[in-house]
Amino acid sequence: MQQTAIELNGLRKTYGGSGKSAPKEALKGIDLAIPAGSIFGLLGPNGAGKSTTINIMAGLVTKTSGQVRIWGFDQDVNPRQSRASIGVVPQELNMDPFFTPRAALEVQAGLYGVPRSERRTDEILARVGLLDKAEAYARTLSGGMRRRLLIAKALVHRPPVLVLDEPTAGVDIALRQMLWTYVRELNAAGTTIILTTHYLEEAQQMCDRIAIIDAGQVVACDATVNLLARLDAKSLVITPEHELGAMPAVPAGVEALRRGDGALVLTYRRSTTGAEALLDAVRAAGIRIRDVATEEPDLEDVFVSLTGGDGKAA
Numbered sequence: 312m313q314q315t316a317i318e319l320n321g322l323r324k325t326y327g328g329s330g331k332s333a334p335k336e337a338l339k340g341i342d343l344a345i346p347a348g349s350i351f352g353l354l355g356p357n358g359a360g361k362s363t364t365i366n367i368m369a370g371l372v373t374k375t376s377g378q379v380r381i382w383g384f385d386q387d388v389n390p391r392q393s394r395a396s397i398g399v400v401p402q403e404l405n406m407d408p409f410f411t412p413r414a415a416l417e418v419q420a421g422l423y424g425v426p427r428s429e430r431r432t433d434e435i436l437a438r439v440g441l442l443d444k445a446e447a448y449a450r451t452l453s454g455g456m457r458r459r460l461l462i463a464k465a466l467v468h469r470p471p472v473l474v475l476d477e478p479t480a481g482v483d484i485a486l487r488q489m490l491w492t493y494v495r496e497l498n499a500a501g502t503t504i505i506l507t508t509h510y511l512e513e514a515q516q517m518c519d520r521i522a523i524i525d526a527g528q529v530v531a532c533d534a535t536v537n538l539l540a541r542l543d544a545k546s547l548v549i550t551p552e553h554e555l556g557a558m559p560a561v562p563a564g565v566e567a568l569r570r571g572d573g574a575l576v577l578t579y580r581r582s583t584t585g586a587e588a589l590l591d592a593v594r595a596a597g598i599r600i601r602d603v604a605t606e607e608p609d610l611e612d613v614f615v616s617l618t619g620g621d622g623k624a625a
């Protein structure tokens with residue numbers, strides 16, 4: 312069994328300038344090892360280099376230098392095998408409007424040299440819930456159906472690695488749930504999943520590992536739980552029995568503020584302050600506690616702290 316699904320070493324890409332525009336160094340030496348069997352998130356602010364990285368993996372953009380290995384196959388040494396090991400679901404919903412889903416899958420299978428006897432066109436259409444649309448023209452499909460057809464197309468050659476570039480952008484909640492259920496099933500059946508998403512909450516829920524790239528460089532790559540543990544801050548949210556009077560005297564390094572809904576929020580560092588000391592301070596101030604909750608940092612906080620961005624992994 313393959314241990315590493317994708318390995319990038321010193322990957323660089325400079326887009327050549329044309330006319331008045333200067334050359335653009337989009338990737339400045341990316342090193343990444345994506346474990347086989349994982350659901351791996353590739354996040355970063357606009358222009359970070361996510362699409363460039365994915366497109367190089369998919370063989371759609373030529374790298375300037377560095378090494379790319381897909382399922383153990385070096386892209387330069389075994390281009391055919393490396394291409395056969397990856398399926399990419401693009402961001403855009405472009406497709407030939409006159410192809411039916413069945414025809415689109417057959418053409419795709421032909422492009423990848425899948426023999427007729429090994430094609431699973433109807434099985435794949437059924438898996439993505441499009442069997443009843445098998446003979447409909449693509450132009451009559453809804454956005455959600457098109458997205459599912461693109462996933463189906465990426466699966467015809469049974470790649471062990473599936474890349475989804477912003478699969479849920481502009482997709483409604485019901486379809487998003489369906490897509491994620493399907494992605495989890497594919498992963499449970501052994502497919503390594505790499506995805507970029509705009510929604511950090513979604514990445515936090517779906518991905519077991521996450522790489523954050525910023526300005527063409529990897530700024531973090533770790534298990535999702537470890538990334539979240541990097542931020543030491545935590546908040547204690549106290550709902551008082553009565554309206555708050557004076558703020559309590561809190562230990563050094565703790566920030567106390569009154570929230571609009573009347574709750575008292577105490578933000579502290581887990582490494583230096585215990586929740587007990589905070590509760591003592593609250594009681595000592597004569598505040599009677601009706602309810603207590605804690606708030607942990609989320610991926611958005613980690614993202615902002617690493618990229619200085621606005622929390623949008625576009």
Ligand SMILES: Nc1ncnc2c1ncn2[C@@H]1O[C@H](COP(=O)(O)OP(=O)(O)OP(=O)(O)O)[C@@H](O)[C@H]1O
Nearest residue numbers: 326335337355356357358359360361362363364625
């Ligand atoms: N074909 C191209 N020619 C010139 N520059 C390009 C080209 N494609 C991308 N770039 C530039 O390379 C950088 C990285 O772009 P890329 O599309 O990989 O980022 P991204 O992380 O996918 O961004 P987004 O979240 O906006 O899709 C950007 O500065 C972008 O303007």
